[in-house]
Amino acid sequence: MSRFNSQTYIPQLAIDCVIFGYNDKALKVLVSKLNLKGDIYSLPNGFIFQDEGIDEAAQRILRERTGISNIFLQHYKNFGQAERSNRVLLENIIEQNREHFTGEVNLTQEEIDWLTNRFISLGYYALVDINKVTPTKSDLDESMEWYSINELPNLMMDHAEMVKTALKSLRLNLDNNIIVLNLLPETFTMKEVQDLYETIFEDKYARNNFQKKILDLNVLERLEKKFTGAQNKAPYLYRFRKG
Amino acid sequence: MSRFNSQTYIPQLAIDCVIFGYNDKALKVLVSKLNLKGDIYSLPNGFIFQDEGIDEAAQRILRERTGISNIFLQHYKNFGQAERSNRVLLENIIEQNREHFTGEVNLTQEEIDWLTNRFISLGYYALVDINKVTPTKSDLDESMEWYSINELPNLMMDHAEMVKTALKSLRLNLDNNIIVLNLLPETFTMKEVQDLYETIFEDKYARNNFQKKILDLNVLERLEKKFTGAQNKAPYLYRFRKG
DNA sequence: ACAAAAGTGTTGATCGTACACCCATGT
DNA sequence: ACATGGGTGTACGATCAACACTTTTGT
Numbered sequence: 331m332s333r334f335n336s337q338t339y340i341p342q343l344a345i346d347c348v349i350f351g352y353n354d355k356a357l358k359v360l361v362s363k364l365n366l367k368g369d370i371y372s373l374p375n376g377f378i379f380q381d382e383g384i385d386e387a388a389q390r391i392l393r394e395r396t397g398i399s400n401i402f403l404q405h406y407k408n409f410g411q412a413e414r415s416n417r418v419l420l421e422n423i424i425e426q427n428r429e430h431f432t433g434e435v436n437l438t439q440e441e442i443d444w445l446t447n448r449f450i451s452l453g454y455y456a457l458v459d460i461n462k463v464t465p466t467k468s469d470l471d472e473s474m475e476w477y478s479i480n481e482l483p484n485l486m487m488d489h490a491e492m493v494k495t496a497l498k499s500l501r502l503n504l505d506n507n508i509i510v511l512n513l514l515p516e517t518f519t520m521k522e523v524q525d526l527y528e529t530i531f532e533d534k535y536a537r538n539n540f541q542k543k544i545l546d547l548n549v550l551e552r553l554e555k556k557f558t559g560a561q562n563k564a565p566y567l568y569r570f571r572k573g
Numbered sequence: 574m575s576r577f578n579s580q581t582y583i584p585q586l587a588i589d590c591v592i593f594g595y596n597d598k599a600l601k602v603l604v605s606k607l608n609l610k611g612d613i614y615s616l617p618n619g620f621i622f623q624d625e626g627i628d629e630a631a632q633r634i635l636r637e638r639t640g641i642s643n644i645f646l647q648h649y650k651n652f653g654q655a656e657r658s659n660r661v662l663l664e665n666i667i668e669q670n671r672e673h674f675t676g677e678v679n680l681t682q683e684e685i686d687w688l689t690n691r692f693i694s695l696g697y698y699a700l701v702d703i704n705k706v707t708p709t710k711s712d713l714d715e716s717m718e719w720y721s722i723n724e725l726p727n728l729m730m731d732h733a734e735m736v737k738t739a740l741k742s743l744r745l746n747l748d749n750n751i752i753v754l755n756l757l758p759e760t761f762t763m764k765e766v767q768d769l770y771e772t773i774f775e776d777k778y779a780r781n782n783f784q785k786k787i788l789d790l791n792v793l794e795r796l797e798k799k800f801t802g803a804q805n806k807a808p809y810l811y812r813f814r815k816g
Numbered sequence: 817a818c819a820a821a822a823g824t825g826t827t828g829a830t831c832g833t834a835c836a837c838c839c840a841t842g843t
Numbered sequence: 844a845c846a847t848g849g850g851t852g853t854a855c856g857a858t859c860a861a862c863a864c865t866t867t868t869g870t
Binding site: 340341378383384385386407408411452 | 579583584585586621623624625626627628629648650651653654655691693695
Binding site for chain 4: 817818819820821822823824825826827828829830831832833834835836837838839840841842843
């Protein structure tokens with residue numbers, strides 16, 4: 331079965347996803363280490379089937395890598411400079427992995443040509459509840475793991491720039507939305523929301539004013555208190571209001 | 574010379590441009606009428622050369638159609654539903670224009686196949702000083718003209734939606750920027766700026782507060798007065814501050 | 817009783833809007 | 844002088860940040 335060709339996929343067009351998660355007061359990004367010599371790290375990506383919409387393709391790629399559906403997803407930028415190609419990178423990799431490609435991975439020369447062409451990439455970012463995700467390798471991946479955004483490995487091609495740009499775009503979007511709650515579990519305390527904002531913006535906010543601002547958005551409903559065993563007043567739990 | 578093929582252009586990928594201009598207190602969009610039977614109207618568009626960046630391609634397309642360079646240009650959305658294709662439209666057109674295609678336009682069957690494939694379109698909008706533009710037809714156009722945004726003809730495919738979305742995106746961008754001054758000539762009065770804003774947002778603003786708001790942005794410099802011959806105080810001219 | 821952290825209230829500054837007034841221009 | 848429209852200043856109200864205070868929890 332030939333996987334990479336223009337009958338199956340739209341040629342020269344890729345989707346690269348910056349998948350944001352959050353725990354331990356750190357913003358995380360899902361990154362794969364390719365199943366190749368040379369420590370190649372990449373954002374989760376894929377191609378668009380000929381009979382598939384671009385947003386659907388992004389959702390499918392995310393589903394394949396995280397196991398969850400209906401993910402919050404946002405296109406933020408296209409990456410399409412003329413020089414943007416895997417060719418040099420992949421030619422080096424192929425040199426070092428010749429037996430691997432023709433053996434286990436089993437790529438034909440046609441497929442290699444297809445893959446090393448110039449590509450234009452549609453940049454999406456996604457926000458997920460990290461606890462619901464099961465990071466899932468493709469057969470080209472050696473690993474698929476969360477990395478703190480401040481401790482990312484060296485990413486291939488322009489993927490580091492993609493993470494940067496996606497974060498900027500996320501911050502802009504947050505000014506008027508509360509999409510960021512997609513990063514939290516079903517229920518959460520106000521302090522958790524605040525920690526999340528402070529992590530994303532790398533800033534500190536006044537506790538009382540922050541609470542007021544968020545509650546004034548009228549999107550949260552207050553549930554029972556959460557008794558943590560700590561010797562202080564028990565915080566309320568909140569969740570997204572449905573309708 | 575075969576024009577439309579995958580050696581020259583990136584296949585299945587197009588750029589559609591919403592080119593905004595402004596005069597007579599109306600927002601205008603540049604639209605072409607295709608040189609075909611059936612009154613087909615289209616946004617200016619084009620394809621991306623294999624050795625050309627996407628933003629450069631958009632600039633080139635704009636230059637070809639307007640005669641000016643260094644245009645303010647903004648990508649605002651991709652259009653990539655699975656069903657997005659010229660096929661049905663073009664097959665009808667070809668039926669009605671068979672002799673035209675094989676004659677004057679001289680498209681080969683390969684080119685027709687290439688053009689009727691499913692396409693993903695990168696949506697850009699541009700802001701131009703309408704006085705500097707020389708609308709320029711390609712050989713596929715019968716005309717290339719400005720239409721008031723409220724009096725657009727029926728546009729082909731999803732081009733009407735593109736105009737709508739581009740306008741929304743323009744409004745959002747204006748909240749924090751003054752890019753809209755790209756629509757005005759070199760020098761202008763405060764009233765002209767206000768008229769422009771009111772046209773774009775379809776709203777009215779208080780004269781004095783509007784002036785204060787714009788001047789507080791610290792991007793304009795005041796020039797001499799403009800004596801119009803009207804029996805009232807002469808307004809100042811302004812222009813973008815350089816540095 | 818006390819420490820720690822959550823919840824609420826109050827004040828002061830800042831910003832946008834509404835109103836009022838003055839100024840220049842040509843008939 | 845006067846009508847017309849441009850420019851500027853002031854006052855009010857809403858919004859946001861800083862400070863203070865009260866409440867709850869477990870030791």
